[in-house]
Amino acid sequence: MNIASVHPLPPHIHYLNGHLCMEECSLEALAREHGTPLFVYSQAAMLNALGSYQRSLAGREHLICYAMKANSTLGILQTLVRAGCGLDIVSGGELERALAAGVAPERIIFSGVGKTRHEMRRALAVGIGCFNVESRAELDVLDSVAQEADTRAPVSIRVNPNVDAKTHPYISTGLKGNKFGIAHEDVVATYRHAAQCRGLRVVGIDCHIGSQITQTGPYLDAMDRILDLVQAIESAGVPIAHIDFGGGLGIDYNGDTPPAADQLWQALLDKLETRGFGDRKILLEPGRSLVGNAGVCVTEVLYLKPGEQKNFLIVDAAMNDLPRPAMYEAFHRIVPVAPRQDAPATWDVVGPVCESGDWLGRDRTLAVQAGDLLAVLSAGAYCMSMASNYNTRGRAAELLVQGEQVTVIRQRETAADQLRLESLLP
Template identity: 45%
Template structure:
C-alpha cells in the first residue's frame, strides 16, 4: 500500500499536489510519504505481536535522517553497515540498544564507535573480523555482543546481484566453519557470542527459501546450545519483497511472521529482523521531467532529466519501476511505446525499454514509482550532476530533507594543489 493517488486529475502524495513540489524544488526529486512509512512499520510490527522481536530497519535502503526519525518514532531500531549509518541512526534518535552492525568490512574505527555507543549486536562475518573485534574491545575494556553470520548456501533474491546466502557469495562464514568459530569466540577476550545471524537475499517474494534457511539456522542454534554456547538471539535478516508491478504478489508480512513463529518455536530466542525495502520501497517516488523525443529506426527514445546517477536500480539490477504521468490521462488519451533514457553519457542509462504508456509531450512530468528504497542512497554526482533532492510529505505539508547542492558547493570540496596555482 502507498499514499500516491490521483486527485482531480493530478498525482498527489497524501494531500500534496506533486506538481507543487516539482515547481518549488525542481526535478529530478525524490518524494516520500510519512503515512506510508508509518503504516508499513506498523504492519511489520503488528505481524510480530506476541513474539520477542526487534525490528531493526535496514538503513542502507533509505538512510535519510528524516526518514529514520519517522521510523524511530514508530519504535524501529536500525541495521547499519557503516559507521556513517550508525551515526545517522543515532542522530535520528534510534537508541544504541536497538542497533545491530552488519557488513563484511568493518574497520577498527567503526568497531570502536559501535562499542562506545553500546550497540545491541555486531554481526560478524569472518574469523579475521572476530579476532580484530576482540582486540579492539579488549583495548577499550569493553565486551562486544556478537552473532556470527552464517552462510546457509540457500539461493534467494530477485536478481543474482542481491542474493547473499549462496556458498559463492562474500557474506557470512561457511556453514561447516561455524562450530569452530563459535568455539573460538567463547575463548576470546572481549567477545560475548549471543546469537546466530543469517541473511540470504533481497526482494524475496516466496518465503519457502527463507524457511529452508531459517530451519537450518535454528538447527545450528540447537546444536551450539548443546555444545555449551548460551545463545539467546537469532537475527534472520531482511529481504521480504514488495510489488514493483501490478501483478507482483509477494508474501505478506503476516505469512512471514507466522513462518518465523513456527520455525523458532519455544526456544526463548529474541528474533531480530532487518526489513528495509518492505518499509521504504513503496513509500517513495522519483519525479522527473521529459525533455525530448528522439526517433530511431526501430524505436522512439523519451529523454528525461533524471539519469542513472539519480536512480541506479534499472542499470544495476535491470529493475522495473512503473512510470506514470503526474497528469492523469483520460480514457481516450493515446498511448505510445518508448525507450525511456536519461542524459548520462552511458548506454546503461536506460530506465525502460519498449515501455507502453500514455503518450507524453516534452515538458511533462512523470513519477518513477516504488523508488523509496535503494534510490537516493545509490545516487551519485556522476557527470557533475548534483545529488538529487529529497522531500518528505506529512499530510498537507512537505519539507526538503536533502537539498540539491549548487555547482559551487560541489566544487568547493575539491582543491587545486599549490604546484598548479
C-alpha cells in the same frame, strides 16, 4: 494503455482531478515548487509497512532494526526510529547517521563484511547493541580491539546457510558463492572460538539470505538450518540469546507478489514454536519492504526523440538518481503525473548521462510531450542511498509528506556543494 490503468497504484498514490497525488499532496505542485528530479516519500506508507511487522511480533520479545542502507536520509531514519525501530548499519558513516537520527545506541546492529578497526572502536565507544560478525578473521580483530578498549563486544555470527533466495544474483547473499557470512559447516567451531575470546560476548546468531525475496519457502528453509545450528551450538556449551533472521522481503515493482510481512512472520513464528524456540528474542532487519513503495521520483520530460528502431523519451532524472535499472536491469513503473488523452507511443525512457546504460524504463507505452512530468514508482529504496554525482550532477531534493504537510528532508545539491571539499593546484 498506460500501466497505471492495468495495475493498481500503491494505496498512498492516487489520481485526483487528473493529477497524481501522494497522500493529499499534488506531485505536480511539489515539482513546480521544488524542481526536478525530485524524490517524494509518504510517511503513512512507511508506517503502514512497519506496522505489518510490529503486529506480527506483538507480545514477543523482539527488535526491528531498519536496514538503513536502503535509504539513509535523516528524515526517513527519524520517522522509523520514532515509530519504534532500531537501525541496522554497515559502515562507520551509517553509525554517525544513526546517532544523528536519535536512535539509542543499544538498538543499533552493525552488519557488513569489512568493518575497520576504527569503526569497531567507535561502535564500542558508543555502546551499540550487537556486531554481526561475518568471518573468523573479523572475529579475531574485534576481540583485539575490544580488549584494547577494556570491554567486551556483543557479537552475533552471521551464518551462510547455502539457501537460494530466488532473487537477482547481485542481491543474493546466502549461497556458498557469496561473500557473506560463515559457511554452515564452520559455524559451531567458530562459536566455540568466540566463546573463548576475552574481548567478546556471544549474544546471538544471524542470517540474511538476500534482497527482494518474493517467496516464503527460502525463509522457511533458512530458518530450519539456523535452528539446527542453534541446537548444535548450545549443545557445545554456547548459549544463544537472540536469533536474527535479517530482512530481504520484496516489494511489488511490477506485479510481484511477495507475502505480506505479517503473513510471512506468522508462518515463521509457527515454525519457531514447533521447533521449540518460541521463547527466543527475535531480531529483524527489513529495509526495502519498509521504504521501497513509499517513494517516487518525479522527473520532467526534456525531449522526444523518435527513431527508426527505438523512440527515446529523454528526461531530467538519470542513472545517478535511479541506479537500479543500470545496475540490475531493474523494473520501475513509470506513470504520467497528469495523463494526456493523446495517442500513446512506445518509448525507452532515458536520462541525460553520457552512458548507454542510462535508462529508467524500456518499451513503455506513454502519451507525453516535452515539459510533462512523469513519476517513477517504488523509488524509496536503493535510489537516493546509491545516488552519485556522475557527470557532476547534483543529487535531487527529497520531500516527506504527511497528509497535506510537506517537509524538505534534503535540499537539492548544487555544484558549489560538490566542489567544496576539492582544492585547485597551486
